[in-house]
Amino acid sequence: MSKETPVKESRIAVLAKRLHLSKSAVNVVLALVAIFWLVPTISLLVISLRPESLFGQSGWWTVLTAPSQLTFGNYATIFSQGFATGGVLDSLITSLEITIPATILVALISSLAAYSLVFGFWRGRDTIFLVIVGLMVVPLQVALIPVVQFYRELGNLFGLNPYGTIPGVIIFHVAFGLPFGIFLMRNFLSGIPKDLLEAGRIEGAGEWKIFYRIVLPLALPAIASLAIFQFIWVWNDLLVALVFLGGNVHSPLTIFLYDQTRSLAANYWIVSTGAVVSIFVPLIVFFSFQRYFVRGVLAGAVK
């Protein structure tokens, strides 16, 4: 039963062999590329850790020789402001209020739609899927003004105008996240053997039970990647938030940072500190979902 799994060569070793280079040379090159890409982020982190007063006097790289200039002062200032409206933490919360529902809704609706597209019993599933794929090419900028008008119309008709509210932004993000979400989930779900669903059907599971007891657990890797994509898109979005939340007292981090940079020169400490805070959240999301990227989740299902 237990077959010897052959010891796999590391990817770096494979790469080294292919390029006719020694393994350490490849490592050095990779390290250089990584550092090159990380420099802006590292500098941002360092700037946020230096006192505001030093910003105009010396470059951030002077920390290499004088590490004593590092301080958590900027962070202390930010956090001491608490959740006051217009502060960094207020914006952080607003960003989360937009991003978390937008991510969960896209993951949920995409999985349900994909389930129906793959395993449903209705005609024209492939056509609908093609239409959805086609929607992926629509740039969201095109839809900004029509959607604003549509929101206004909703307000006129039902007295519920989502424009300028957080749900309004969420709805927009969900709508534009769905085509890719459905595309990704549908392609993943079509790899799940139909036998598994039929087995469930015979054993007494209804469609809903099959969905969340059999299909959803198996689709976790796809849902995790979709959630990461969607989270980062929405988290980093400035345009949609600017258009739909322009007048709101609570603004997401992207708008907050944008506001700080507009007023030339000043507030570099708050821009760098806020930016670092805004990087940390997607990083946490990435690392916490990463464990679901398990390869071969379907192993042992059939054959």
Add this chain to the structure above:
Amino acid sequence: MSSVTLRELTKQYTGNAALSLDSVSLDVAHGEFICLVGPSGCGKTTALRMIAGLESVTSGEIEIGDRVVNDLAPRDRDIALVFQSYALYPHMTVFDNMSFGLKLRKVPKDEINTAVTDAARILDLEQYLDRKPSQLSGGQRQRVALGRAIVRSPAAFLMDEPLSNLDAKLRVQTRAEIARLHQRLGATMIYVTHDQVEAMTMADRIAVINLGKLEQVGSPRELYDRPANQFVAGFIGSPSMNFVPMHVESVDGGIRVVSAGGDMDVTLDDVESDMIRRAGVSDVVMGVRPEHIDHLARSGRGLQLRASVDVIEFLGNDEHVHLSSGGHELVAIVDARTPLTIGDSLTLSASSEAIHLFHPETGIALK
């Protein structure tokens, strides 16, 4: 009572002119082990999936117990299906795989535990209950699939080629295990296979299906001894029956059938002669099983054939000898100690009981 009855069951897939299943009627008694056999694509799996409720019924009726189940959902039919692919839930442990159906039916926990433990003991899976399917061998997965079926003690077990993914040795072993399981549970089993050996060894009765039509139903012995037509005759038995088209000749009162070149001839007795006269045919297809061909000549009634040896397949106890006789190819099974070499010219024979005669156009056995 958990009998299963099919009444003129018919399936036509949309956009397909041909019927996948053409008016198949079959009674499976309570506790009976019946095999549906036929070549790939003959409709046997379709029939099974229709009984399970996974395919809609175009026309006809399916009865399980005393209920017509045509419009019942699979879960309300009280059946269990063992899939060819096993279809185990990869994210669940063996225990969870086996108890899934019971949990869905809200069976009390201690009952679930008893049922799963019992099934695991019967199937020798006790030490694997905490493993995931990916940590099991093919044979173990297959047993989990069986276990998932038996914990629910359904009215009928449906099995779709459950052994086809196992290696030859394990297949023989599991074949016996399933037969034992059937005796132990006394449950109705409908077993689909393309392997006539599986069907012959396990089934109480075999239903042979070809091109969506039921060709013959009967015990393995009936099918072997008295095939209803040329298809069943060729399908049951390995290597398959030799068929030779022959011409009917009258010889001083009696009847003789002779092959085109005259290398083969069968002298018929009175009963058989009457049979041919009744059928009113001037040509017949003669069938004889390889194991019934004797490598010695004989006098009197029966088949005489002159042939030369083309190929000899040594199998230990016996040999499959491929012969050619006046342009026809035949296989005979002879004792391995028979001194034969390729190119030998032989005169062989078969007793008249071993000869099957079929109608040249319809292929139906002459009676």
